[in-house]
Each structure stands twice: as structure tokens, then as C-alpha cells.
Amino acid sequence: MNRHDDFFPLGPKPSTTGTIFYLLFGPLLWAGQLTVAYGGHTLACVRGSSPELADAIVIVVTALALVALTGFLIWQDRCARALGQPALPARDRATDSMARLLVVLSLPAVLWGGATVGLVAACVAGR
Amino acid sequence: MSDFRRSLPNPETRSEQEVDELLRIWAVPKGFRIVTAVNNTVIGLLYIGAAFLFFLLAGVLALLMRTQLAVPDNDFLSQDLYNQIFTVHGTTMMFLFAVPAVEALGVMLLPQMLAARDLPFPRLSAFAIWAYVVGGLVFFSTVFYDLAPKGGWFMYTPLTLKEFSPGDNADFWLLGIGFIEISAIAGAIEIVVGTLRTRPPGMSLTKMPIFAWSMLIFAAMIMFAFPAVILGTMLLEIERSFGWPFFTATKGGDPLLWQHLFWFFGHPEVYIIFLPAAGLVSMIVPTMARRPLIGYRLIVVALIGTGFFSFGLWVHHMFTTGIPSLSLAFFSAASMAVAIPSGIQVFSWIATMAASRGGFRITTPSLFVIGFLVVFTIGGLTGVMVALVPVDYQVHDTYFVVAHFHYVLIGGMVFPLIATFYYWMPLATGRLLSERVGRWVFWLMFGGFNIAFFPMHITGLRGMPRRVWTYPEGLGWDALNMISTVGAYVFAAGVAIFVVDLIRSHLRPANAPQNPWGAGTLEWLPNDVYSTRSIPFVTSREPLWDDPTLPQEVRGGHHFLPNAPTGGRETIVTSAIEAKPQYIIRMPGPGWEHLIAAVFTAAFFLLLTVKLVVPALICGVIAIAACLVWAWGLDPGPSKGAVEIGAGIRLPTYESGPSSHSWWAMVVLIFVAGSLYVAYVFSYLYLWVVSPQVWAGHGSPDLPSAVWPVTIALLAIAGSATMRAAGRLLPDPGTRRATPLLLIATGSLGLIAAVALEMLGHWQSGLRPTESAYGAMVYMQSALNGQLAFTLFIMSGFAIARLLTGKLDHVRRVSFDNLAVLYYYVAAQLLVGLLLIHGFPRVAG
Secondary structure, three states: OOOOHHHHHOOOOOHHHHHHHOOOOOHHHHHHHHHHHHHHHHHHHHOOOOOHHHHHHHHHHHHHHHHHHHHHHHHHHHOOOOOOOOOOOOOOOHHHHHHHHHHHHHHHHEEEEEHHHHOOOOOOOOO | OOOHOOOOOOOOOOOOHHHHHHHOOOOOHHHHHHOOOOOOOHHHHHHHHHHHHHHHHHHHHHHHHHHHHOOOOOOOOOHHHHHHHHHHHHHHHHHHHHHHHHHHHHHHHHHHOOOOOOOOOOHHHHHHHHHHHHHHHHHHHHHOOOOOOOOOOOOOOOOOOOOOOOOHHHHHHHHHHHHHHHHHHHHHHHHHHHHHHOOOOOEEEEEOOHHHHHHHHHHHHHHHHHHHHHHHHHHHHHHHHHOOOOOOOOHHHHHHHHHHHHHHHHHHHHHHHHHHHHHHHHHHHHHOOOOOOOHHHHHHHHHHHHHHHHHHHOOOOHHHOOOHHHHHHHHHHHHHHHHHHHHHHHHHHHHHHHHHOOOOOOOOOHHHHHHHHHHHHHHHHHHHHOOHHHHHHHHHOEEHHHHHHHHHHHHHHHHHHHHHHHHHHHHOOOOOOOHHHHHHHHHHHHHHHHHHHHHHHHHOOOOOEOOOOOOOOOOHHHHHHHHHHHHHHHHHHHHHHHHHHHHOOOOOOOOOOOOOOOOOHHHHHOEEEEEEEOOOOOHHHHHHOOOOOOOHHHHHHOOOOOOOOOOOOOEEEEOOOOOOEEEEOOOOOOOOHHHHHHHHHHHHHHHHHOOOHHHHHHHHHHHHHHHHHHHEEEEEEOOOOOEEEOOOOEEEEOOHHHOHHHHHHHHHHHHHHHHHHHHHHHHHHHHHHHOOHOOOOEEEEEOOOOOHHHHHHHHHHHHHHHHHHHHHHHOOOOOEEEEHHHHHHHHHHHHHHHHHHHHHHHHHOOOOOOOOHHHHHHHHHHHHHHHHHHHHHHHHHHHHHHHOOOOOOOOOHHHHHHHHHHHHHHHHHHHHHHHHHHHHHHHHO
């Protein structure tokens, strides 16, 4: 009779919740940027009547998101371990590469959204 | 070949009696009892059949519309009937065809692709399907009685308010579609837990077939998108029935709130439909190219990216509503960003085709895949055009948009669906469809589609608005409309021939080869009603290509769980990330409960629509009773002990707490409830931004004193502590104890008291829900909390009944764990609500 370890060698186990956050790090940051930027500038325009504040909110949240995304790319191994992933070489390389690619995909989305500040005036009715 | 192949989980010769036992256990009921079946292969076929029927019915409505529009000044249809027809056409295609069709494919194909005996909640799937079939047929039939809604598939306010849409027509949409959305959520729970917990041993997340990935993302998107429109339909129905002015501008409401809620669902809905179709294409292309998909990781990344980005686009449906320009630019950028992941998938498919081994095989499924690539790419490009705000201003609500979304939806979903029929038909019925007829079908559908819809781009650019029932001649639209109508009939001819071929194939013997296309994924393993004889150990993404002996090994019972050790329906539950075996899930067999629950749930909503309140309530009680009877048998307890599945692995046959599948399902349900509540918070803040003059202290009575929220908060916190104590004091198996019973009852009643106090506090302050949007939002919060408290009340009664009958103890405790986790969530929502309702107006001033 075969033993369990032949099929499922013992080793460090990735955290389930951690893996989800690790994999979705980029898109979650993008979602956070969109939410804060959209909600923040709407409030600044409608209740504060302050285009400068609206612009500032979008710029700050975009900059923070870009720093976090870039930080992930530079220190991916640390981020992985902080999110419950086993150390290399036990870590699943496919998960690593998907997480990295999702961050790379989120970078232009964040940058693109934030760049709108430089293109149009805040708080002016679109139509 | 990997090392593990040197040995198999069950290398010894297995008895054929095990197969007989599997056949007996998984047998499909015969005769009229087939309606009690829960096997995924049976209910999956019913589901896809019903969805396709709705496609045909809505298609007939489309032909009626095209006939009306063929020539100017036509009076083939009246204006009123035309309005009903375009509303029912759009609603049916989106809610009764597209989403159910892909959900059906998930129910039908996922267990086979994951080599699971079935998904973890087969009765829930069956319930969702029957509720959808009954409710969908009743909803569609309204078009025959002049009772169909007329407000378009998006039912914009204020047109759909009682003042402008009297009668029950709009209510049929709101209540009918509302509960079909609930059916979709039930399906989504099944798919999320199924893909994460019933994969075969060894199939880690990153080895999962792309279709399973796409279904996982599809179901996750349903969890977060559908609650927004469920809240929207609740608000609109309450305003229509009771006059709470959420959307009435004169009382501080805003019709645009409906658009926000609708499109927060409606735009992701497009991708909810498209992603599974893309997943199907990602399965067909490698088979026809005879090589693994190029860019598997990139495609997964693209699916996840699309799923996320699709939630940041909803405002692009509202570009012309007077939104600040920065918002427009923001959503315009996001709308263009979503083209990147879609492009990644298209290039991966093209690269896989180009790198085919021995040339890309041109079969009927491949033709439909190629047609999909062409049509969907054109739709995607016009999508980028309408994402540009100035272009959208010009073409908004014109036939250009009609052309765009039909290119996306028919290209992105219908073409892959027909490819799916041709590709997976041998799996479902053991029969191949005709390749010769299939080519006729493809060219008629592809040609007819482009003849019908390409001219609409020009018709739209020439200014023809959507939803007009006729038009005067001489505006440059006459010939284009005639061409579109001819194309629609050509397309319909293709569909008709497909249906004939479908029927014809059933007259032939079921003699298709086991793996007719030479595919590499698990659904093509030898299978029967019990799925595969044994559940394979998986080490690659195309196991059938990498291990040609796998079918024989699986058929011989040499992999995991080659028998039925508990004597009932069961499958292996594995860990969510690495797919290591964890325990055996015991699943229910055929029964009437889910069917009764579905029929009476449908009846409850539909009778409510026509204001037959008492019969509706009776049906509601019967539906709840059926659900309770159904749930009574779902917690079998650990009586079967641990069983051997192979490789010396013994697994428990019972699990409770965070590792159990039922706990996961409850957490998914809590995410749904949380999404609905977030949509409510958004609505509250949105209306405050729009109409601060009706808020407390301005146009409405002052807030109740702080004693009220403090008392309510204490009740919620004390109730949670009570529930926690009840969990710790559950009796030992075989013994009884009264304390947990009293604690559960106290906790449940405490929560109901908290909700009642919240309403009473506002009522005594003089606030009324009908007087302003603020009052309506305040009481709406209690309505949301109240329905959850009512659910907990029922669940508490259920747990108490199990305690009294000795079926709930500190080991056999699934029903209590589910109650407790939902209770903590509801208490937390109630506390957040207190901060919002009592704290926010004080801070915001």
C-alpha cells in the first residue's frame, strides 16, 4: 500500500486567505484607488466646491497606489511571506508569476485613471 | 513520466460490484420522478435546455421587432406592444438566457472537469433551476396578457415609478427578476464552493482548467454585482408599493440612484456573461490546436483583471447624465483599461491557433470560435469608441450602441455557446452533432448576424434612436433597416437548422467515441452517472495528454475513492489552494423538498406581484417549511467514522467549522449580504450628497437621543456574546442540556428587539418613511436588518429543534456554526448601521 506522503509530500502549507490577497494584491489596490478617488473627488466637488481638493485627493491616492504596487514588484518575496506563502523554493511559482502579472496589469490602470487629473478640470459639469 | 506514476493510489484489482453499487447509489429517478433528480448531468441538461428555450422565445420577439422596423411607418405592432416586446426581449436574453446558460454549463461541466462525483450542494442547484424555470416561464408569459413591463431591460426611473407606469407590468419585472437573481446567487454559491473545494487531489489552483477559473470568477462577480440590482429592485418596488421616495426628486430622492445601482450590476453583467464563454473558448482552442494553451497564466491574469476592472466602468453608461468631467475621464480611462486583459486573451487564442501541431483543425466548434473572435473583436473595438466621452455623446441611445452590444453579447456569448454545444454534446448525450449541417449553421448565423447588425452602426450614426417603434421614410434609415431585417431572418434560419440537427441527433444511437476531439482535460475520462469510477490524482493541466493510460487507470478504480465507502452519495473535499484531500462530503440524493421550495418561492413572488398578499404569504410559509425539511437531513453527523480512499489515506466523513463546505457556503452568502449592505451605504451617502436639505436637523426631525443607539448596540453585542456562550455549552453527543437552547432563543429575540427599537426610536422622533428620501433610507436600513433578523429567527428555531431531538451537540454542530457566523455578521452590520444612521448626520452637520 502506498503512503500519503508519496502523493502529498509534507511541507509548508500556503495560507488560504493569504493566497487570495497575494494573488489579488494589484487589482485590490486598483479597486481601492478607484473607490477613494471617485468618492473623494465627488464629495470635494459637490459638498466642498473645491476643485483643488478634488485634484489633490486623486493625486495622493494614485501616488500611494503606485508606490504600493511598485513596492510589491521590488519586494515580492517579502510580500509573499507576509501573506502566508511558503519560502522559495517550496512556493508555487505559477502563483508568484500570476500575482506579479496582476500587479503589472494594475499599474497602467491606476496610472491611467490618475492621469485624468492632468487632462480635465475637476468639478466642471461634463455636459 | 513523474515518479508518482510508478505507484497508484489503489494499485490492486477492484471488484466490479463497486461499480454496481455506484450505479445504484447515483441512479437517476425514472418516469415522472425525474423531477426529483439532483444529479448534475440531469439538472444541468434541464437548465441548459430551459435557457436555450428562452433564447428561442426572445429570438422570436427579436424577429417581431425586426419585422416592424423593416419598412418605415409600419403598423405591424402597436407602440405599446413594441415597448413590451423590446423590454421582454432584453430582459429574457440577459436574465433568463445568458446568465442561466453559463451557470447551467458550470453545473453540467464542472463536476466532470474536476472529476468530482457532483458539486457540493446538488439540491441547491436543483432548487435554483426549478425556481428559475417556473418563475421565468411566468415572467415571459406576461407578454401574452398585456402585462409585460415596458421600461426597457434597465427599467429606468422615473419612467418606471407608479406615476408614469401604473398597473402591475413593472412589478412583474421587479419581483420576477428579483427572485431570479436570488436563483443566480444560489448557483454562484454552488460554483464558488465547488471549484474551490471539490477539485481532484493534486489539482492545485494553478492547474485548474481555464473554464473552472472563469466560472470561479463569474460566480465571485455575481456575489458582488447582483446585490446592487437586488437592492435597486427592492427600493423601486417599495417606492411603487408604499410610496417611500427613493427616486422622487421633489422629496430628496434621485432617479439617477437607480442608474448607479442598476449599472453597478449591469456592466459587470456583460463580463459575467463573457468570461465563462471565454473560458469555454480557452478549452476548445487547445484541443483543436492539439497543444496546450499558450499563456495559461496570462489568461488567468486576464480573467481576474477583467473581473475587477469591470466593476469600475458602470458610469460609462451614464456619460450623458451631467456628471463632473473628472468622473467622466476616470471612468473613460477604466473603460479603455479593460480592453487590455480582453486583448491578452484574444492574442493568446490566436497564438495557440498559430502554433498548432499539424495545423488548427477546422471543425464546427472551431468555426464558431473563429466567428466569436471576429465578432467579439469588432464589438470590443466599438466598445473602446463608446468609452470615449465625446463619441458617446454622439451615439448614446442610438442604433450604434445596439450594434455594439449585440456584437459583444452575441459574439462574446452566443457563438461560444453554439461551439460548446457542438464540442461537448458527446459528453452530455453520447452523440455527435452533424459536422456538415454545422457548417451550414455557422455560415447562416455568422452571415446573418453581420448582415443584421453591421448596418446598425451606420443607422445609428445617421441618428436613428433606440427603442422607437417606427420611423418616417426619407431619413436615410429605410434600406439599412430592411437589410438588418433580412439579416435577422438569415440568422434565425441558422438557429432553426441547429435546433433541427439537435433533435435529429437524439434519434440516432449514442455511439460517439469517449474522447472524440482528443482533448486533454478530465471531462473526457470514461464516466457514468457517478462521474468517474475513481477520482484521479492530477499533476498537470492536460492530464489526458500527459498520461495516456489515465483513462484505463481511472476506469479500473486505481485512483482515489473507487467505491462508495459510506454507502451513499459522496465525493472528496480538498483544500482550496493545493487540493490535498481533507474529508468526504456526504451529499443528498433525489427528493421533493427542493422542488416544492422552488415552486412555492416562485409562487410567493409572483402572487405578491399581483397583490394577492395572503395566498403569497401562505406560499412563502410552505417554501420555508420545505427548506427546513430539506435542511433537516443535511447534517448527517460523524456516524460513519473515517474511510479509506486509497494510498493509505483515511478521511473523516464529517467536518464542521471553518474547514467545512457548509461554513464556506455561509461565508459566501455573508459576502453577498455584505455587498447588498455596501450598496445600501452607497445609496444613503449618494442621496445625502444630492439632497442634504432633507437630512436630520434640516428638513427632517432631529435624530433620536443617544440612549436609543446605545441600547440597540448593547443588545447586539450582548446577543453575540450569548451566541458565543451557546456554542461553548453545546452538549456532548447523546446528552441534552437546556442552557444553550435558552441562550440561542435569547440571542435571536435580542436581535429582533434591537431592530424593532431602531424603528421605534425614529418613529417616536416623528420621522416617516414616506415624507422624504432621508426617512425612506433610515427605515430601509431597518428593513434590511429586519429580514436578516427574521432569517436568524428561523435558523434559531431550527437549531433549537435539533437540540431538542439530540441532533445538535458539540461535535455534530454544522447547523449551529452556520447560525453563529451569520449572527455575528448581522450584529456587525447593525452596529455599522448605527454609526451611519445616528453618527453620520451628527458629524456631517
